[in-house]
Amino acid sequence: MTQSSLRGEGARSRARYDREPGADDSPRDPGGRDDSASDPRGGRRHRGGGGGTTAPHRRRRVLRWSATVLAVLILGTAGAGYLYYEHLNSKIKNDDLNLGDKELAEPTPNAAGQTPLNILLIGSDARDSKANQKLGGAKETFGAAPLADVQMLLHVSADRSNMSVISMPRDTLVQIPKCTDPDNDKEYPASNGRTMTNQSLGHGGPGCTVATWQELTGIRIDHFMKIDFAGVVAMADAIGGVPVCVDANIYSKNSKGEGSGLKLEEGTHPVKGKQALQWLRTRYGFEDGSDLARAKAQHQYMNSMIRVLRKNATLSSPNKLRRLAEKATEAITVDPELDTVKKLYDLSNELRKVEPKRITMTTMPNRYVGVRVEPTEDAQKLFRLVREDIALDGQDKKKKETEGSDDPSAAEDEIAVLVQNGTRTAVLGPANGRANTVAGLLVQEGFTQAAADTTAALSEDRTVVRYPKADLEGDAQALAKSLGIPLSSVEKSTNVSGVTLVVGADWREGDTYRAPKEDDRTPESAEALNGANDEACMHVNPAFTWS
Numbered sequence: 001m002t003q004s005s006l007r008g009e010g011a012r013s014r015a016r017y018d019r020e021p022g023a024d025d026s027p028r029d030p031g032g033r034d035d036s037a038s039d040p041r042g043g044r045r046h047r048g049g050g051g052g053t054t055a056p057h058r059r060r061r062v063l064r065w066s067a068t069v070l071a072v073l074i075l076g077t078a079g080a081g082y083l084y085y086e087h088l089n090s091k092i093k094n095d096d097l098n099l100g101d102k103e104l105a106e107p108t109p110n111a112a113g114q115t116p117l118n119i120l121l122i123g124s125d126a127r128d129s130k131a132n133q134k135l136g137g138a139k140e141t142f143g144a145a146p147l148a149d150v151q152m153l154l155h156v157s158a159d160r161s162n163m164s165v166i167s168m169p170r171d172t173l174v175q176i177p178k179c180t181d182p183d184n185d186k187e188y189p190a191s192n193g194r195t196m197t198n199q200s201l202g203h204g205g206p207g208c209t210v211a212t213w214q215e216l217t218g219i220r221i222d223h224f225m226k227i228d229f230a231g232v233v234a235m236a237d238a239i240g241g242v243p244v245c246v247d248a249n250i251y252s253k254n255s256k257g258e259g260s261g262l263k264l265e266e267g268t269h270p271v272k273g274k275q276a277l278q279w280l281r282t283r284y285g286f287e288d289g290s291d292l293a294r295a296k297a298q299h300q301y302m303n304s305m306i307r308v309l310r311k312n313a314t315l316s317s318p319n320k321l322r323r324l325a326e327k328a329t330e331a332i333t334v335d336p337e338l339d340t341v342k343k344l345y346d347l348s349n350e351l352r353k354v355e356p357k358r359i360t361m362t363t364m365p366n367r368y369v370g371v372r373v374e375p376t377e378d379a380q381k382l383f384r385l386v387r388e389d390i391a392l393d394g395q396d397k398k399k400k401e402t403e404g405s406d407d408p409s410a411a412e413d414e415i416a417v418l419v420q421n422g423t424r425t426a427v428l429g430p431a432n433g434r435a436n437t438v439a440g441l442l443v444q445e446g447f448t449q450a451a452a453d454t455t456a457a458l459s460e461d462r463t464v465v466r467y468p469k470a471d472l473e474g475d476a477q478a479l480a481k482s483l484g485i486p487l488s489s490v491e492k493s494t495n496v497s498g499v500t501l502v503v504g505a506d507w508r509e510g511d512t513y514r515a516p517k518e519d520d521r522t523p524e525s526a527e528a529l530n531g532a533n534d535e536a537c538m539h540v541n542p543a544f545t546w547s
Contacts, residue, residue: 100211123150145202179208241270285544359531378523407474422460
């Protein structure tokens with residue numbers, strides 16, 4: 001099903017929510033909302049409450065994705081044994097998948113007809129309930145726009161052999177696209193310059209966070225799952241605790257009272273309930289006290305949680321499963337394609353196919369811009385690896401060389417070629433006039449029907465030739481050969497109507513295309529952590545240790 005059809009279905013399913021007016025965003029320090037932009041909001045339903053501006057608020061953030069993944073895995077197990085689906089289904093909230101204007105093409109299936117699965121996991125700091133406020137929300141933040149303070153892309157390979165996870169720091173500077181709330185047709189204009197990615201959730205809902213990720217990464221997102229504070233606490237106890245490790249005694253609290261309050265002795269300990277929440281919130285006390293250090297702790301927790309779930313030791317009781325199913329369905333908001341227990345069960349089956357040793361956790365490579373961060377060139381490489389369904393653990397089987405087509409090509413002057421400019425990246429704008437320049441080069445080479453498409457400013461890491469149907473494959477490959485483009489960069493696509501050359505970021509200038517050297521290794525700056533690594537241990541800042 002296409003994203004556009006999902007939006008239509010989602011809009012209908014969301015009519016049942018009540019809405020209430022909110023307040024304008026207030027400036028935020030480096031730990032919270034961006035102080036360079038406000039978030040205009042009109043009436044909205046209870047998707048979530050909002051963030052605040054106080055230090056206690058900044059101390060109280062958590063990686064809600066861990067509970068989200070737990071919800072997926074456990075709902076499948078619980079749902080399979082119970083006949084009260086409709087009761088559970090009524091608890092699951094849903095929201096539109098994509099609130100932006102742009103739709104990304106579905107990936108090309110592999111030889112077995114399989115396609116990758118991309119799920120955006122969103123942790124909201126919403127303060128829309130007393131339960132959430134009791135767990136750390138300041139009263140003055142009630143009714144404010146929620147922030148997507150945790151964002152993780154979970155990519156499951158087409159053959160379901162491996163899984164890759166990319167965390168994006170909450171204060172990453174991005175361009176939030178224009179988003180439209182289908183409940184009231186309210187338009188949130190594209191951000192004026194770059195702003196913090198966590199503000200995207202307040203621009204109509206999770207679908208704007210999805211649109212922001214797609215705009216930045218070029219990765220088509222199939223689903224999202226969102227969870228808040230109360231969901232984490234309600235579900236953490238159900239699995240009997242998650243083992244985590246610290247290399248020294250830690251107490252996450254400084255002289256100003258900042259910190260999560262986490263207190264652990266050196267070594268490995270199971271954490272659950274409030275203590276699990278503290279672990280996932282902890283920034284003060286881990287390494288340099290940054291969000292990047294917190295992300296490492298969150299990765300360790302998620303890997304450990306998955307290992308616990310696979311052992312299934314604490315979930316053998318039907319009553320425990322029933323209670324967990326109740327809490328899980330109350331805690332999550334999903335897109336319309338995941339809005340029943342059956343759909344979540346099917347998704348859990350897909351996730352279970354991946355062994356922990358083939359799961360790779362990463363953090364989006366970044367650099368500081370003042371007190372914020374921005375994606376680096378390594379981030380673009382990481383996004384490309386996911387787009388091309390290349391395993392981040394380096395364990396993919398060697399790809400076969402692309403063979404030439406049996407389809408004969410037409411004469412060069414009979415091949416109509418549309419040239420598009422795909423040189424835009426996350427850090428560079430499109431190379432001006434590139435489509436016209438390359439179209440002119442093709443005409444000189446004998447492709448006299450080549451023409452530039454000046455309406456599109458796409459983003460492609462590598463120059464690619466696309467064709468819509470089998471009888472144009474020979475023409476597409478002839479075009480690629482004439483330019484020195486490898487046949488592996490020639491692909492069939494239903495999103496083009498004829499032979500189309502997309503000039504990528506690897507050919508921003510010059511008259512001759514030089515294919516980049518293949519380097520499909522995960523950048524070291526992504527700080528990859530393998531899912532089977534049960535020896536990971538967080539380094540404790542000496543200023544936060546105790547004896």
